[in-house]
Amino acid sequence: MIQLKNLSKIFRTELIETHALRSIELQVNEGEFVALTGPSGSGKSTLLNVLGTLEHFDEGDYLLDGQSVKGLSDSALSKLRNEKIGFIFQGFNLIKDYSLQDNIELPLRYRGIAASERKRRAEQALELVGLAARRDYHPSQLSGGQQQRVAIARAIAGQPRILLADEPTGNLDSLMARQVMELLEKINQDGCTILMVTHDPDQARRAGRQVQIVDGQLSDAAMYDPLAVKRA
Amino acid sequence: MEQFLYYLKVSWVSIKRAPLPYALTIFILSLGLGVFFANATFYYQLNSDPLPHKSDKLFFPMTLMVPNECRDCQPPRVLSYTNVQKLSQTDIPSAKAGMYSADGYLRLDTKQAPTPVSIRITQPDFFKMFEVPLLHGSIWADDKARLELILSKPTAEKMFGRSDVVGEKILLDDRDFTVVAVLDDWQMLPRLYDANNGGQLSEADQVYMPLETGYDFNYMSNRQSHTYDYTDYRQLSTQGRTGALNQLQFWVQLDTEAQQQAYRQFMSNLVADEQKAGRHPSAPNNQLVPMRNIVSYFGGESADIKAFALVTLLFLGVCLFNASHLSLNRYISNQYEFSLRRALGASRGQLQQQMLADVLLMATFCCVCGLLIAWGGVTLLNFLWPANSLFGRWDLTLLLLLLVVTFTTSYLVTLYPSLRASFGGLNQQLKE
Ligand SMILES: Nc1ncnc2c1ncn2[C@@H]1O[C@H](COP(=O)(O)OP(=O)(O)O)[C@@H](O)[C@H]1O
Ligand SMILES: [Mg+2]
DSSP: OEEEEEEEEEEEOSSOEEEEEEEEEEEEOTTOEEEEEOOTTSSHHHHHHHHTTSSOOSEEEEEETTEEOTTOOHHHHHHHHHHHEEEEOTTOOOOTTSOHHHHHHHHHHHTTOOHHHHHHHHHHHHHHTTOGGGTTSOGGGSOHHHHHHHHHHHHHHTOOSEEEEESTTTTSOHHHHHHHHHHHHHHHHTTOEEEEEOSOHHHHHHSSEEEEEETTEEEEGGGGOHHHHHHO | OHHHHHHHHHHHHHHHHSHHHHHHHHHHHHHHHHHHHHHHHHHHHHTOOSSTTTTTTEEEEEOOOOSSOOTTOOOOSSEEHHHHHHHHSOSOSSEEEEEEEEEEEEESSTTSOOEEEEEEEEOTHHHHHTTOOEEEEOOOSSSSOOSEEEEOHHHHHHHHSSSOOTTOEEEETTEEEEEEEEEOSOOOSSOGGGGGGTOTTSOOOSEEEEHHHHHHTTOOOSSOOEESSOOOTTOIIIIITTSOEEEEEEEEEOOSHHHHHHHHHHHHHHHHHHHHTTSOOSOOOOEEEEGGGHHHHTTOOOHHHHHHHHHHHHHHHHHHHHHHHHHHHHHHHTHHHHHHHHHTTOOHHHHHHHHHHHHHHHHHHHHHHHHHHHHHHHHHHHHHOGGGGGGOOOOHHHHHHHHHHHHHHHHHHHHHHHHHHHHSOSHHHHOO
16 A cells, blocks of 8 residues: 655755665554664664655655656645544654643644544543543643554544554553553454564564665665574 | 533643643733724724715815915914805715813802803704704704704703703803703714814814804803904804904815815815905815815824834733743644644644644633733823813724734744644654
8 A cells, every 4th residue: 555666755954964764664554563774873763654655755656556646736645644544653742731631632623533433432442452441631641652552542543544653652661562562462363554663673573564764765674583584 | 612622721721731841821811902002992993984985075164365465374273253155165075164262150040059060062064964863852853043052962951950941942142042952872982173273173062053042142252262463252142253353164065076175176266266356365275175174184192002012012022922932842842732632633723723722721811811801001190181081992993903903913822832732743742
């Protein structure tokens, strides 16, 4: 469903050009769980942002469901983000002075979903992440792991087909990280395609497939991880 | 609608996050708007056109028909009785009236204490030309002298305790008059028919008397008058109609271009004939000033108000600049939230709607605060310049105008910062 063809991304500032992504070729099929690994500054976040249409690219093409995102208008891209893609960030990015319910309803509002339906979906999503009883809480009243679960609820409330997670467990201790990981696996089993950036080799191994980026280029993760070969 | 209420709620929550900078923004903008409004009120009222459909059809004719030789002179701004007669002797105007104002004392009987009143001594066409509304009775049928008065509504109510007093007797300077009509509430603002005397800022007169009666009873003008000889013009009834006592205002209504052209021609013929007859020595200088330009013709524009208008406009500009600077800081500190909303699928259009909600809230606050400050300013100005106090008033048009200004400034203050925020880079903000 995701196809990157010879995709390149250059950040230009007055002084320097950074080749954040170089000639990326990547195909991700419906229902896959892909772990993106690589050293810091290698372009993982940039790749995820390009996939999420938060960032434009300079060369190549990006096909989503067979359709190029090049030349789509801002409103078409927003609609695509809103309906097909869910984001999970390392820093949770919840709005502090909104209740959990309001945080989760936020993307649904921009889709113009009616209040009762929004409420139903938000409750369902909170149920799934095990926080149904706290929907009127504010994020600051929750632990980090709980906050990340709210962020996941927000990402899946819109029933996206792709979940993009940028180091979702980076700020969490190992117990909480495991809970989040289990949740993501569950969501993946329900049919959602997931691309996740991670530094944790254990987590990467639990994903169905590993992709490594070094210096903006994809390298075959299999070469570095014989276990993955066995599994595949 | 639900969505818009949500946008308002989002604006409100973000205000609550940092109420102090927001309050400061509102205060600065309101201060600029309030000071601007206060001055704009006077400017608007002083420059408003009381009869917009007619102000280019009513004219104030003047000629240099005076006994003395005068080179490069402007014609006198008040006219003599004879000259008004001569300028009236034509059918070209649709209406015409000579007039002046005087002081008098009103009472119902000689036991009562007299009430000072201002009298407009005029001819029937006055009421027609300036569209004076009539409440009871009827205007004098012709220009002849008669012991009949027309009262303003407040005067009737003050003297009799009611307004329908047609047929009642009243004493004006202890002479018996009959009330033949009562005007409805009327205040021409500015009172342009009195601009030659600089009286455009004054209140409407209280009592109206026929011109001929005024001359018969020796009422002298309480505004300006000049003479060109040594006749004792206190004997207005015997000398005033023939000599060169200039104290009258004269207005004609010329509805069409053709009428105006014809009347100009009539004036120059008249002046030429008079000169031939040896009644005045000066070279002709005829003026036919439309009511629309009358204040500027007589140099009656208030320079204070004009200078002040410029200053307050500059002040508003400075406040606008400062407020938008503050507002930019606010948006930049909220940029993270904008980016988050974009990432979660809000389009730029939806963020701009959010911005409109911000504008609406800001405009509402600024409107309330700005009008309060303006109200204080107007009260202060009325206190400092009582002469202008009739003009320190708000009407619906002015309020709507002020509303538009408030929205525009609030929009300007919000526009640039919010554009910056909604076009900012997306990924940068969301990374920790
Ligand atoms: N907005 C930006 N402007 C300029 N350079 C950037 C920007 N974002 C990322 N980069 C550069 O692109 C490279 C890849 O960054 P990133 O994708 O954030 O790496 P990672 O997530 O793998 O740590 C880095 O060298 C970074 O400095
Ligand atoms: Mg990163």
